[in-house]
Amino acid sequence: MINLAVFGVGRIGHVHAINASGLGSVRIKYLVDPIAGEHQAHLAARLGAESVSADTVFSDSSIDGVIIASSTDTHAELLLKAAKSGKAIFCEKPVSLNFATVEAVTNAVNASGVSCLLAFQRRYDPDFRFVRDRVLSGDAGTLEHIVMHTRDPSPPSLAYIGHSGGMFRDQAIHDFDMARYLLGEEITTVYAVGNCLIDKAFGDAGDIDTAMVTLTSASGRFVQMINCRRAPFGYDQRLEVLCSKEVLYVENRPQRGVTIADVSGFRGSPPMNYFIERFAAAYRDEMAAFVDMIETGQVPLAGIRDGLEAQRIAEAAIVSIQSGMPIHIGPDWRP
Amino acid sequence: MINLAVFGVGRIGHVHAINASGLGSVRIKYLVDPIAGEHQAHLAARLGAESVSADTVFSDSSIDGVIIASSTDTHAELLLKAAKSGKAIFCEKPVSLNFATVEAVTNAVNASGVSCLLAFQRRYDPDFRFVRDRVLSGDAGTLEHIVMHTRDPSPPSLAYIGHSGGMFRDQAIHDFDMARYLLGEEITTVYAVGNCLIDKAFGDAGDIDTAMVTLTSASGRFVQMINCRRAPFGYDQRLEVLCSKEVLYVENRPQRGVTIADVSGFRGSPPMNYFIERFAAAYRDEMAAFVDMIETGQVPLAGIRDGLEAQRIAEAAIVSIQSGMPIHIGPDWRP
Amino acid sequence: MINLAVFGVGRIGHVHAINASGLGSVRIKYLVDPIAGEHQAHLAARLGAESVSADTVFSDSSIDGVIIASSTDTHAELLLKAAKSGKAIFCEKPVSLNFATVEAVTNAVNASGVSCLLAFQRRYDPDFRFVRDRVLSGDAGTLEHIVMHTRDPSPPSLAYIGHSGGMFRDQAIHDFDMARYLLGEEITTVYAVGNCLIDKAFGDAGDIDTAMVTLTSASGRFVQMINCRRAPFGYDQRLEVLCSKEVLYVENRPQRGVTIADVSGFRGSPPMNYFIERFAAAYRDEMAAFVDMIETGQVPLAGIRDGLEAQRIAEAAIVSIQSGMPIHIGPDWRP
């Protein structure tokens, strides 16, 4: 039996706790969320877990791993404590909004020898995995370029924007990760344009709502990204991978399998709304991978260094917009 | 150079005349349409043709073939005259609304040795041909059953209904023909239900507006047909052929290649409206086949006996609705 | 807290038990399956349930309801016992392969006053519900006719065929139910054709593998059904409802949201395979409806009389194939 503690039982922490508890060999022993109140109590009752403070978790030697799904500003400290106390780590991205902190924590976790799964759940999505596997199999030929669309169904609140780190660190970071993952090599040049085309208020909050990014990889292959805080039809999350023999597309998943036809044409359903629904299978599979990592040592699809490298690209994109220039990056580049 | 005469220059006759004139080796010498007036004069000028009476056509030995696209009640007489005068025949369906006449004319044309293309243009449509060819190639496996949808974009006028011969002889006859053509064998049992679900006025005119038909072939395979005088979205003309290894679908062809996405979902274009647009390529190809028949003796995809056999099924469907019983047919069955 | 007992923990009973246990207010107290052995022990441990005999269930006054998912030949007796002991009933279709038994049990259950949900899960599927709701709302206009496709991914074993009651009672019964449900009225004429086009061995077992059925409703509206034991691409489960303003389609749900494009075209994913996956949401929702029926008296979407009426149509379809005639049915018709 694997004993786990969950930090943060908001929307995504709740999903992770339920998914972990559904795995036969797992016991959610502790929940840690100073502000969740009644919701935490309810979830604790359902899971047979106890609501405790962080210290209890790290001093309990029966705890095998921690799930860090609390607010971003708590991640770094929890990662360091988990590394120090030898608990296996499942951590939501990003590690920190401060790149130097990300780098320091990454180094510390790596030095500790503790295994860590960084929650780029898209790597675990069956559709994205199918594409990755097909590229690796060679059936599609050589990967030449990638186009990605990420558009939220509607803009977040200004309050959220304020502590999100901005669109690149918050939303586009999944695309930066997917670019590296599918290419199988590092990005060396980043060019980004961005603007507030939906609502000027995002600009007052220091952010943008629309961006286009071009990435060039070490071997000279290309990635284009369209990132936006709104699509009129809902959540737009697509991938197009051009290889020499095939083009592979991850399409949006519709809410319904119903088409309505009338004089205006054939109306298909809007896509699943929103990431909790769209990536339900990915969240289940990544939690199973976390438990598998603890039980068998199986290396997860994304580790803590992947968080660092994706964030390096995000930082470069921010600098690119500020400077109007393409940014050349490498392992020593820092914002 | 092939010299042709066109009988009837209404909508479909106009299409045939233009298509024939676009073939390098063809000259449209005569147009015959007692009621077309100015339209005929205009078309004659465009084609360099002469407007004449039927007698002129049949007594002119330079005429190689006739295109019969006049009203249905004139077909039988023109077919007999063409057979007698040795002109190759292109004839719009149906030969006659009277089955005994169809049978007599079919026999006379066959006895004359004149070659005849009966205008079941769907056999010449590139999509339907693709399906037919794939079935014949064996790649799809053994054909087991067929489902066909034919729905007009909107009901015809009551005036049209009055001399159309009814939905089976007028519209569904193309499906009866396609069933025989794809199965490669004769139909032996016909069961049909029909009603006026769109407008009771069609019933007063002795017709129906909605029908469903089940056909059983000599070897025990099945066809289902949905026939209707209206689809809310426009012209619905589809085919589904289940074979042991593949299902082959002929889909509707959209008017536009534009999708509009908004909060209600993804809206694709309505289908092409109507048969003149949908089957434009088929009309061109069947006219080329007619000229090829004259020039090289190439047997066309549909001959006059195909008109007789499709109409036999239509007659049986009418009797089935009247009697409420399945009708067993064979080469000797007559309504 | 609602206490339930589950009869039969095979594939579908397992799904029902898990779904019921996931509802906050439910306790699965008993499992009853004389042949499930280790599988039952494992499930009992997971759910905190006890493996007992049927008698224990019916004599325990704390049991609020029973889930009957055992083999068809046990349904009638369990239904009668549940009715007698006043337990709410969730019962898999069919009630019995013998129509007289279905009728007798239906009458007994109705007379007992016990509430009963008959598991036509398709009524609870979100896509089918969406269509039903849209028809009821009037937005689609008047329903005129229906086309349904049900094709299994591959034929069942001959052993299964032997005790299945045949394709109409086993598979097509869901379509008969959906026809009644969407039309909101009874079927009065049934015409069916059937044959063994996939494998003659099904014929030796007294069954067919391919059927086409035409239903006429009391008000003269039509339904066409295509039923088959195999589609080359997998599970084919579709609905098309033509109304005066809209056509509503329930499409197949793809396994993956990935398209592969190469020189042969654009390849979309096969459909979900098979009903357990396709109707996962429907099974969850119908179990929630069962608990809701117990807790609040909410009438379920399908009751025991719906099983009787769907089976009457199935029996008529069988007689139609045997006799080659359309069968006229009403509340007094029996096979």
Next chain:
Amino acid sequence: MINLAVFGVGRIGHVHAINASGLGSVRIKYLVDPIAGEHQAHLAARLGAESVSADTVFSDSSIDGVIIASSTDTHAELLLKAAKSGKAIFCEKPVSLNFATVEAVTNAVNASGVSCLLAFQRRYDPDFRFVRDRVLSGDAGTLEHIVMHTRDPSPPSLAYIGHSGGMFRDQAIHDFDMARYLLGEEITTVYAVGNCLIDKAFGDAGDIDTAMVTLTSASGRFVQMINCRRAPFGYDQRLEVLCSKEVLYVENRPQRGVTIADVSGFRGSPPMNYFIERFAAAYRDEMAAFVDMIETGQVPLAGIRDGLEAQRIAEAAIVSIQSGMPIHIGPDWRP
């Protein structure tokens, strides 16, 4: 009657000549193509035209307009002669591979007062027009950003590459034009990356085979382009316009309306192959617009200045790749 002369009767000149001759009021009087030989003679016979030298055309006062479809290196001189002799001009893009020449010719044509349609045929395509009209109507809301895909079905020959001016001047110029056209304003920043990912031989010829371009407009809106000399499935020509209320997509047009379903899924047809087929309607409509321009003075959808501005963006894209920097352009920018 409008008298026209056609310069160049290669693939596209042939299309234009046939389309023009199909318009009721047009007579193709002359064909001018020093190297077309027998093909020209055949076409001349079909159209009742005469094969002459360029001088004959410009000294014949009955000629109302000229269609310039000869090789690119002849465009500038023919444009100047047409402007001088007062003939209305239909000219294939580009005006010249040399930007200074484009500018000089544009100024000369504008100064002459001769009307000129520059053949950006995509503006006349019914699908692209539908999108443009919908944006202009306001129904879609405010246009925010655009994504365009242009991929050829297979790379051109190295010989073609050598005199094509490179991928930006030859292929992507249509996308640069469409960007300006849909945005309704000028582009001010151009960033491009490019490489030879398909075949290094294109690099030896001084060209690239894969490019990604980001455009920023005067008001700060964005366009992303994917340009490639090959798509594994054929000709890929798509547009996606995100507006505040709707996203509008121009999809590829399939060759066939046939889907094949088997165990590997649902296979749709490859797209139309190639631009001659895909833009057949556009070519007809732009020729009708040319005749309309002559007859009624109707301003065409694209004039000679549009050629200049699209080419300015192409030149900036080339400089961007060479320098690795975004290029800021305006009316005074020159390469």
